Amino acid sequence: MFTAVEMAPRDPILGLNEQYNADTNPNKVNLGVGVYFDDNGKLPLLQCVQAAEKTMMATPTARGYLPIDGIVAYDAAVKSLVFGADSEPVTSGRVATVQGIGGTGGLKIGADFLKRLSPNATVLISDPSWENHRALFTNAGFKVDTYAYYDAEKRGVNFEGMLASLNAAAAGTVVVLHACCHNPTGYDITAAQWDQVVAVVKAKNLTAFLDMAYQGFGHGIAEDGAVIQKFVDAGLCFFVSTSFSKSFSLYGERVGALSVLCADKEECSRVLSQLKIVIRTNYSNPPIHGGAVVAAVLNNPELRALWEKELGEMRVRIKAMRQKLVDGLKAAGVKQDMSFITTQIGMFSYSGLSKDQMVRLRSEFGVYGTDTGRMCVAALNSKNIDYVCQAIAKVM
């Protein structure tokens, strides 16, 4: 029955974890997947999460099915975080938010809904983009193309190219935009450039799908989410996927969401009803624990403040590691100016290293990054930084 089944390639990101786990090199360092580790190389369990769980465990509850669209208090908290608690979209009831299985789940619910709505639309992702964007939208049945984004020579965004690509897109094209902390490059567009993107999305009648997986890792929670208001102000209806994997260090709980801004409350209830069908026919309804923890933190002022503090500490530590990486590479003998690493933001650095160099880093030094040259600077620490710098210097 399965004789014709071909071996699929390893996942370009999560597949590296498998290789890393099997590597016996005692000095190995995993800079592949986008996961934050503290200075001791440990995955943090946030204090705010522990406090919420302690309260929850004090009064254990039975585990019935959740509603298809998830925990009511969770969906409300996501809406408030993304759009603002007192914002017009929230108070007028025109945001449809559903709990998702991580940010990927939010994207997939949106993709499946869009496929029913606009079956012939093309999806545009940035060049380059998160590896899974292309796969996810392709598997949802879309033709996936790219818009210009990264300028390797300039080490920044090819904004003219980006605008030209968007201007050339047919009406109804779905444009996947990274709300902040662009994955994989670490280069975001400026607020003024966002204004221009919003204007093109509106003028050309494109559908914006904002992927917000790293809110709080760039400049701050509000700063990183500011782009949402620009789309609201332009009077657009759009999609936002949210992930709490990184910002709550709850990777394995798969806590995310999809929000769809609709024209009015009545339209919103129709959209929500369709999102629920997508969910019901995929996995029925979401799991409880992660969503309950995030809701407990976001809806409690003290825990929320603690979360903001802890997230801020992660952001600051990543920035410090960027500087240490630049300094360490110089000390290791790299002649090239690597200061671009400190102008990138978020968890990643697009190093500019070739596939061959990345393969050498893995095989000779046990330093894992993606073949595209992406490295997760959030996994660097004071103990592994020198080793990583020496290894990079040797392959450069």
Ligand code: LMR
């Ligand atoms: C990444 O880009 O490494 C993360 O978003 C994890 C993933 O699922 O790929």
